[in-house]
Amino acid sequence: MNGVALFAISYDPVEILRGFAATHGITYPLLSDDGSHAMHGLGLINDRVQEDHAVYGIKPNPRHVNLPYPGVFVLDRDGVITQKRFYESYRERDTGTGLIAQALGIVTESSAPVVATNGPVVTARAWLDSPTYVFFQRVVLTVEVSIAPGFHVYGEPAGDGLTPLSIEIDAIDGLEVGPARWPSPRRFTQPGFTDGLWVHEGIVRGTVPLTFAAAPGGGDHAVGVTVRYQACDDASCVVPSSMHLRVPVREAALVGRSLPSPTSKT
Amino acid sequence: MPLPPRDFNTIGPKEGQRFPDVSLSDQTGALVDLHEHRAGRPALVVFYRSAEW
Numbered sequence: 001m002n003g004v005a006l007f008a009i010s011y012d013p014v015e016i017l018r019g020f021a022a023t024h025g026i027t028y029p030l031l032s033d034d035g036s037h038a039m040h041g042l043g044l045i046n047d048r049v050q051e052d053h054a055v056y057g058i059k060p061n062p063r064h065v066n067l068p069y070p071g072v073f074v075l076d077r078d079g080v081i082t083q084k085r086f087y088e089s090y091r092e093r094d095t096g097t098g099l100i101a102q103a104l105g106i107v108t109e110s111s112a113p114v115v116a117t118n119g120p121v122v123t124a125r126a127w128l129d130s131p132t133y134v135f136f137q138r139v140v141l142t143v144e145v146s147i148a149p150g151f152h153v154y155g156e157p158a159g160d161g162l163t164p165l166s167i168e169i170d171a172i173d174g175l176e177v178g179p180a181r182w183p184s185p186r187r188f189t190q191p192g193f194t195d196g197l198w199v200h201e202g203i204v205r206g207t208v209p210l211t212f213a214a215a216p217g218g219g220d221h222a223v224g225v226t227v228r229y230q231a232c233d234d235a236s237c238v239v240p241s242s243m244h245l246r247v248p249v250r251e252a253a254l255v256g257r258s259l260p261s262p263t264s265k266t
Numbered sequence: 267m268p269l270p271p272r273d274f275n276t277i278g279p280k281e282g283q284r285f286p287d288v289s290l291s292d293q294t295g296a297l298v299d300l301h302e303h304r305a306g307r308p309a310l311v312v313f314y315r316s317a318e319w
Contacts, residue, residue: 005309007300009290012317017293020317029298030317031290038288044278044313068313069277075309079284079301086274 011036011066036066044068119243121148121231126245128210128223132252135216138178141208141247143167143227145200152199153229155185163230163240165200167208170224174214182206212251222246285311 006028012020017030033039046069071086114127122145129140145165147153158164169177183205185198212218225247230240279285288300300311 003307005304005307006312007298007303007309008312008314009288010314010316014291014293014295016316016318018295021293026293029292029303031288031292031298031300033290038290039313042278042286042288067315069274070315071274071313073279073285073311075285075304075311077306077308079304079309081279081281081283081285084274084278084281086277 007031009033009038009068011039011068036068039066039068044071113248115245115247117243117245119227119229119241120238121151122146122153122229122241122243124227124243124245126225126247128247128249130249132250133212134252135218136211136213138209138211139249141167141169141210141223141225143206143208143225143245145204145206145227145229147201147204147231151231151233152188152201153204153231155182155198155200157198159197162197163228164198165204165206165227165229167206168226168228169208169210170226172212172221172223174212174218175221175223176211176213178209178211180206180208216251218251220248220250222248285309 008028009031010017011033012030013034014032017032020026021030036045039045046067069086071084073081074083074085076082113131114125116123116125118124124146125144127142129142130137133139145153154162154164156164165182167180169175182200185200188197188199210223212221223246225245226242227245228240228242231238285300289297290300292298300309
């Protein structure tokens with residue numbers, strides 16, 4: 001991987017990692033924390049595994065002790081932690097592209113297709129941080145809204161009768177949609193609106209985390225995205241408008257791993 | 267009944283800290299010092315369950 005060092009740490013003994021690396025052609029370090037001493041030292045051990053498993057009906061198992069919370073640390077060039085992404089569950093995780101983008105401090109458009117459309121005064125482009133998803137992976141949708149010079153669109157909180165910039169994702173079976181995040185809007189004062197208004201101008205990028213939580217075999221999708229907004233200039237407003245985009249994403253096969261199930265011996 | 271969510275800010279090393287020194291064996295059995303191996307590059311350090319199950 002260009003310019004980013006990757007380390008993966010588990011409690012597996014070296015022999016297990018050797019076999020895994022050979023099978024999957026892995027050349028970056030798979031580090032063996034046999035006995036979980038380093039993970040204990042770092043304070044990353046999930047001491048509630050048994051409790052968690054009981055919730056899901058999984059029987060106690062001696063392999064289920066000394067397990068870390070699943071997650072990723074992003075380190076900068078000085079080795080300082082710039083981001084920490086940890087999850088309750090082993091089934092959720094970010095895409096590789098998304099994590100690398102964070103490590104490098106860049107906004108990626110990834111290798112995923114970018115779709116675009118136009119509405120009154122505003123154009124929108126949208127892409128995912130990965131062209132593919134796997135079961136329970138979190139994929140981030142970015143929607144870039146470009147507002148014509150001299151115009152603004154309303155942000156949150158929007159005044160009475162005004163339509164703020166928003167994203168709505170069409171329902172797909174098993175798709176979990178997280179909260180949309182936008183940059184903070186700018187305060188805009190206008191005669192007649194004593195409280196002021198919150199607006200976006202120029203180019204605004206919003207993100208929405210998407211998790212494909214249906215069972216494997218959910219197949220390829222076109223994620224339907226509706227962008228609603230109301231554009232105004234200093235003198236007048238365009239009627240509330242919406243744009244619709246369809247962002248393609250393919251299901252990638254899970255390679256070489258079986259999913260744990262409540263009935264499996266592990 | 268799901269368990270209450272953890273506050274991951276309180277678990278493990280914190281953002282803004284230097285990642286602690288860690289030396290562990292890799293898949294070839296060689297001892298790898300994480301920061302030395304990084305050699306000034308940014309890094310991703312992934313913690314996962316197991317390569318075996």
